[in-house]
Amino acid sequence: MFKIWVNHLFLSFFIVMFQLHVLGQTKNKELFHFNSLSQVEGITISHAAGIYNQPIRLVVRSQKKAFKAILITNGNEQKIDSFADIKQPSILQITYQDSSGQPRHFVGSYIVDQGHELPVVSLVVDAPKFFPPEGIYTGYAIPDTAGGEPTLVGNAWKKRPITGFAQFFFNQKLQEELELDIKTYGGMTLGWKEKSLQLSARKNLHGQGKIHLKLFKNLPFRSYQHVVLRTSGNDQNKTRVKDMSISEVAAELNIMTKDSRPVVLYINGTYWGIHNLREKANSDYYAYRNHWEKENFEEVQGSGLRNKSYMSTYQWIKNHNQDSDFISKVKDSIDVENFMNFNIIQTYISNMDYRGNIRFYKSKTGKWRWVLYDTDLGCGLDFLNRNFIRDKTFPVNQYWYNPPYSYTMLKSLLSNDSLKEYFVQHYCYLMATYLTPDNFIAKIDKNNQAIASELDRHFMRRNHLYGETHRSWNSHVNLFKKYMNQRPASAYKHLMETFDLSQPAPVYIAQNYNHFKGLTINQSQIFSSSIDGNFFKEYPIRVNANAMNHLYEFSQWQDGYTSPYRDIIPGDGERYIAKFTHKKISPLNQKIKIDKCYKHMGKKHVFMFLSLINLSQDTIDLKNVTVYEDISQSIKSLEGVILKPGQAVVLTNDTSIFNANILRDTFYLMSFMEKERYFANTRFVLVENNKFWVDSLNISLSDSLLIEHAGIYTYIDSSGIHTIPMKIGELNTIKFGKKIIMENRSKESIFSNSRLFIGLISGGLICLIIGLFYSKRKKGMASLILIFIISTGASAQNSDETPSDLISQTNDSIKVDSNVKVIKDQFGLSSIQTRVIDNKGRGDNRFYGTRNFRVVLYDLVYRGGGNNLHLKDTIPRYYLLNPMPLSGLRQLQNVGFDKAVYLYSKNFDYWYPPTRLDSLSESGFDYVCESNLSQYLDDYLADVMRRANDTSAGLMYVHCWNGWHQSGLISAYTLMQFCDYTNAQAVKYWETCTDGNHRGFNKVITRIKEYVPSKKYYFTQEQKNRHCPCEDKNFSVSSTQSNDDKVNLKTDEMMEKSSSQQSSINTTYREHKVKSGESLGVISEYYGMGLSELKRINRIRGTTIYIGQTLKVIDRKKRYKEGESTSKSTSSVTRHVVKSGDTLYDLSLRYKTTVAAIQKANGLKNTIIYPGQTLKIVR
Secondary structure (H helix, E strand, O other): OHHHHHHHHHHHHHHHHHHHHHHHHHHHOOOOOEEEHHHOOOEEEOOOOEEEOOOEEEEEEEOOOOOEEEEEEOOEEEEOOOEEEEOOOEEEEEEEEOOOOOEEEEEEEEEEOOOOOOOEEEEEEOHHHHOOOOOOOOOEEEOOOOOOOOEEEOHHHHOOOEEEEEEEEEOOEEEEEEEEEEEEEOOHHHHOOOOEEEEEOOHHHHOOOOEEOOOOOOOOOOEEOEEEEEOOHHHOOOOOOHHHHHHHHHHHOOOEEOOEEEEEEEEOOEEEEEEEEEEOOOHHHHHHHHOOOHHHEEEEEOOOOOOHHHHHHHHHHHHOOOOOOHHHHHHHHEOHHHHHHHHHHHHHOOOHHHHOOOEEEEEOOOOEEEEEOOOOOOOOHHHHOOOHHHHOOOOOOOOOOOOHHHOHHHHHHHOOHHHHHHHHHHHHHHHOOOOOHHHHHHHHHHHHHHHHHHHHHHHOHHHHOOOOOHHHHHHHHHHHHHHHHHHHHHHHHHHHHHHOOOOOEEEEEEEOOOOOOOEEEOOOOOOEOEEEEEEOOOOOEEEEEOOOOOOEEEEEEOOOOOOOEEEEOOOOOOEEEEEEEEOEEOOOOOOEEEEEEEEEEOOOOEEEEEEEEEOOOOOEEOOOEEEEEOOOOEEEEOOOOEEOOOOEEEEEOOHHHHHHHOOOOOOEEEEOOOOOOOOOEEEEEEEEOOOEEEEEEEEEOOHHHHHHOOEEEEEEEOOEEEEEEOOHHHHHHOOOOOEEOOOOOOOOOHHHOHHHHHHHHHHHHHHHHHHHHHHHOOOOHHHHHHHHHHHHHHHHHOOOOOOHHHEEEOOOEEEEOOOOOOOOOOOOOOOOOOOOEOOOOOEOHHHOOEEEEEEEEOOOEEEEEEOOHHHOOOOOOOOOOOOOOHHHHHHHHHOOEEEEEEOOOOOHHHHOOHHHHHHHHHOOOEEEEOOOHHHHHHHHHHHHHHHHHOOOOOEEEEEOOOOOOHHHHHHHHHHHHHHOOOHHHHHHHHHHOOOOOOOOOHHHHHHHHOOOOOOOOOOOHHHHHHHOOOOOOOOOHHHHOOHHHHOOOOHHHOOOOOOOOOOOOOOOOEEEEOOOOOOHHHHHHHHOOOHHHHHHHOOOOOOOOOOOOEEEEOOOOOOOOOOOOHHHOOOOEEEEEOOOOOOHHHHHHHOOOOHHHHHHHHOOOOOOOOOOOEEEEEO
16 A cells, blocks of 8 residues: 555656646747747648748648638738638738637748848738827828927827837748837938838747847847837938948948848838848947946937036046147047047038937946947038038038037047147048048949849839839939049048148058058058058158068068158158068978867857867977967967877867866867957967967858858868858867877887887798798808898888878878878869869859859869850850859859959959959959969969968969860969979860860960979979879860850850951040049049049059049040040030939930039039029030
8 A cells, every 4th residue: 555655646746747847838838919820739831931932822720610810911811711822922810819818819921922132021010000090100290380390290209119020031031030019210200201110029028038140241149139120211212222331331440330231121911122120229239249248338329418427528628638648638538549430431421410310338447439320311412512521620600410519529639739630640541541432332332232133122112102213213322422432522622621731642552462451550440451542741641561460471661661660741752562471381380280160159158269289299389379360359379388299279268168068178278359259250370489370260151151050160171171050069079189190200119119019020030030941051140130130121111100291180080191182172073174064154053153163273273264144135145255243253252262363354344343343352352353364473373372371261263254265274384383284284184174175276385385383383292282183184185075165156256366366456545634523433434434444544543633634545435526536526515404303413424524514614613403494515
């Protein structure tokens, strides 16, 4: 009985615990007003919420009796009994009452047959609470006829939240969904037809306190409580990209901005157009941006006059700007450079709205810094002629946009002569580096391209809401660009007027490498690779050449001057070139290597580690080795670390997370980058004695990869660099360090190697037996000794050990390999003849945009052609005579390339103006045109050698337009230079890889036969083993030819024909005299030229030109009659009646004249014109 009672007791205990467990789970699955379809019970749905490329039949089956299923499409509801055919975006909503009688809605979005390239955000709301007439989206303003404050009508102004449900579709699939608060957001723009919305996750109301998703491309964070779906404010019916483009430039000036991303918005299944998903600047924003606790900082919005801490600083600056210690004390209170940067860009764009849209912040013990946002009222053409700089520094008049509180601090600072000089110099410096027309227009073009595929639908949103068209949109974009093109001239003029300065003079400073930024002036924290602009002679500047990339070091200036600091007087006529050299290779190179890196940017933790390993057979003291991370400028000395063979040292930003998740072994663990939060892009460099390069690793993780995975593990072995997704909980499988198999060394005893010892003993015994045999035949003892020596020597030579330079690395240990060869590259190519893309551009999707894609040097250099199939319908037969499409370059960048070289000049300037090239360069990818191979070859070979020595470098693609001849020629040179190919082998290689199209190109063959490798450029044996092709170099011409290779181009269309077969093209130049108001951009567009082309033929480095200057131009738009010089052209007069929407810029293009000419003919002092006005147009 007692045993039965005990069994019942245990059973009862088990039942109670099970019930508690179930109840606990039920509580965790608490239902709210809106819930995910994945939470519905007892109902089967054939298709999950998501993006579908074609119509679907949605089948709904249920075991519940009381439920309601409806499909919401464009605001209309359709009841579902068993199935529904979905042909356009819709919301499925299933509703039933819970046990308490409360209605519960389970909702999901079906984005069907739309083909959106942008991410999609879909909101579900209770329609009466959101839409007019009583919903939160109702709002307008009635102006006061007496000039007073307008009357605000509607619930939008109240900004009261309602409950909604949000689904985020990134990378074409549902990534996050949750119930949250939705309310209107903004100021006076709430009176517009479109209104911005704020989304807020609130755990106490909706069960989830954060939106868990990597929302922004430039930020690694995955948790946001508040975000905004912004309409672009005052720019909502114009460009839609103004604020985003300006903010991207501001970020380059180290100003904190609100990051954003264009998305497509749906509300209750109705298309709502393009919105900018953006951060919200509040206490949460400052906390995650700076890794601060909320109680440890303060933030201010607006004037700041109610904040005691700020007001104390504000009043002191007003009253003490002439004190001798003023500057040092000011720098203790505010970040002076940040404050200057903020005001410079705001005045440069003439942002009227920065009187009140101001936010600044500081930690409790830190300095005040400023945030830039809401710039959509900037860049008005009227302000090109209004001195906005003076209005915000030493105003003569007061307007609505410059109340005293908005300029008093800046005015007080500039009343100090030293800070005034600094402000003027810094303004000119930023205009010579980042505040340039090219940089702004590159950002505009990039953001335009991001939304281009969506614009047609966007214009038609909500019954053609604003009546927008491509023409009207382009007009607004061109006005935005026009402001940027004309702003430098007016900004210099306004600086002269405000500070009583003379005419500025040109300054040109550059560096011999442009893939890092090593120049700055006056100790600024903003670096650039070139400084090209105008400065005022009153204020000489001090330039500093300092490589922030620790792979390089400053050597000297072009004139032999060796100090990195130079004092420069503007207008001295000199061109200053800073020369940097790659650090010399350390003796520790190939011994101490970076072998592992992990980055985790999750909901709760930001975690990383970096592992270094000793691959040598020596114990190495790292006391003179320093680890740099160049992007964050983090530094860690390895003093005190002594690594045995195979031992590792691991550096991490969080030792507690590391110890909790990774098994400790015999390796060092050190703290590094503890305060950093941004690990998506890192550039690690190991340097010895601050002079010698040991190793480096550059990791850039793509946005799409980080959206899917919070943790990325990178490891390096003998086959290359490998990157795989990995969760923190999986890190316990990683082992640090390697087992090193020690080689025999002459100084060691033979008894330290057991196999050698056994071999010697065996050989000796055999020798003795043979010796005894010969002794009986009276050969003597001398023969016995000789045989013993020979046999033991033979035993030693038969040992399995090999020299240390043949050691290769595998995943498990360092093993001996006497035939080290790389059989395949990272894309699976095992032959330099094999193509992954054929002549029609078909094959591996990773190389879209290329033709005849082949490897030249494994994991280093690739070759091929440019595939422009998108042009074939508009330019038949000649669509191949072009560089690669931008999308193709982006594809290369996504798989690890950082450079492409176009070996032909045709159409490069047309498709790739400087703004587009700069945009590519800023993203980490260089695209260059080098049509003269003889001139380019030396730089190319140096680049190849550098890449072989630099593990952080990406891959390089060299191409012509067909992928056969010019790229084949430089590849043949490459194989002879670095891989010991003979001239005959290189000719055979070139002939084979033209896929049968090699006849008639005697000039190319001759150049290959006559090539003599340079002694300056070479591979080590290890590099040859790694990168050079290991296949048989006897090629068969017929083995790779296909029918595709025989079509597309006629023989006379091939490039690199013999000189007798080539046609000569004579370019006719005309002269153009620069007029007031003209810029290089305006002139190049007027004549149909590329901007870089115009600069090249006139040998212009920067963007500065002068009134009356004569430029050579190519008149592609036939502005002048054939054979007629510009000076003899006759004039005709047309009269034009101005219509609504007309601008002088549009009229200049329509009538083939210039803005300056129209102004002169009509006596206009500015660009303002009015409907009904009659203008004379002189042509």
